[in-house]
Amino acid sequence: MSLFRSEEHVARWLEERGHARGAIVPLSTVLQLSRAWYADPRAPGWRPRTRDESQKVLASVGLTGEFWELP
Amino acid sequence: MPVQIADVRVFVYDSLLSAGHLPTSAEIAAQFGVSRDEVVATIRNARTGKTLLIDPRTGELWMAGPFSARRTAYEITAGTRRWWANCAWDMLGVADLVGEPVDLSARCTDCGEPFAFRFAPAADDVPDWIVHFLVPARRWYDDIGFT
Numbered sequence: 001m002s003l004f005r006s007e008e009h010v011a012r013w014l015e016e017r018g019h020a021r022g023a024i025v026p027l028s029t030v031l032q033l034s035r036a037w038y039a040d041p042r043a044p045g046w047r048p049r050t051r052d053e054s055q056k057v058l059a060s061v062g063l064t065g066e067f068w069e070l071p
Numbered sequence: 072m073p074v075q076i077a078d079v080r081v082f083v084y085d086s087l088l089s090a091g092h093l094p095t096s097a098e099i100a101a102q103f104g105v106s107r108d109e110v111v112a113t114i115r116n117a118r119t120g121k122t123l124l125i126d127p128r129t130g131e132l133w134m135a136g137p138f139s140a141r142r143t144a145y146e147i148t149a150g151t152r153r154w155w156a157n158c159a160w161d162m163l164g165v166a167d168l169v170g171e172p173v174d175l176s177a178r179c180t181d182c183g184e185p186f187a188f189r190f191a192p193a194a195d196d197v198p199d200w201i202v203h204f205l206v207p208a209r210r211w212y213d214d215i216g217f218t
Contacts, residue, residue, distance in 0.1 A: 001158035001202050002180040003145075009181035010203045022205040027159070027197045034163040038137055041122055042081045048119050058208070071209045 003027070023067050032061045074103045074110060076117040083123065083135050088169060091152030093140050096130055120212070137164030146176040159202045166190045 004010045007024060014021055025033075036057045039046060049057070051070050058068045082102055086094045100107040111130045114123050121136035132140050134157065139145075143155040145162040149169055156162040159177065166173050170192050177186040180203070188198055 001160040003159040005179040013181040038164040
């Protein structure tokens with residue numbers, strides 16, 4: 001999950017390394033994702049999320065479709 | 072009495088957030104009066120994924136998600152405390168967990184242009200940059216380091 005200035009920079013970086021394009025997400029959406037994904041691990045009753053719970057978190061910020069399907 | 076993973080978790084994150092220090096397995100053992108081996112086994116057996124992940128080669132914490140044990144390109148600072156994150160996503164996760172204004176420092180992965188941003192708790196505005204997810208979600212846990 002690497003930071004880039006723009007899509008043009010992603011395209012150049014991928015071409016230079018021979019990687020296929022994955023998914024591009026605005027940093028503002030990644031902020032929403034991080035807030036939904038990371039609870040404070042010190043909180044009483046904290047437990048790891050289940051796979052389905054994690055999938056719902058992704059969907060809650062609009063990350064749906066095959067690329068975002070967790071194993 | 073065996074050390075409880077919940078107590079280890081609170082100790083690790085308290086150390087990280089209050090002092091910017093990720094405790095070693097020996098430091099965790101000393102805190103709870105148990106052996107280092109017991110600490111390593113307790114964390115491994117808890118299977119909390121990226122939340123507390125032991126490096127199998129060293130027996131030390133590799134990640135305490137979203138914090139990285141190692142210096143990375145994604146740096147978060149608050150006064151004299153400094154943390155690193157494994158990726159852009161985790162950088163924002165650290166910023167939110169710290170819960171006070173922090174300075175984010177990273178670079179464009181392509182050209183190296185600096186990214187520097189003062190992040191305030193509960194802020195919704197972030198610079199108009201983007202994040203590229205190279206690996207599809209079904210493979211995120213195949214190789215955490217590469218992902």
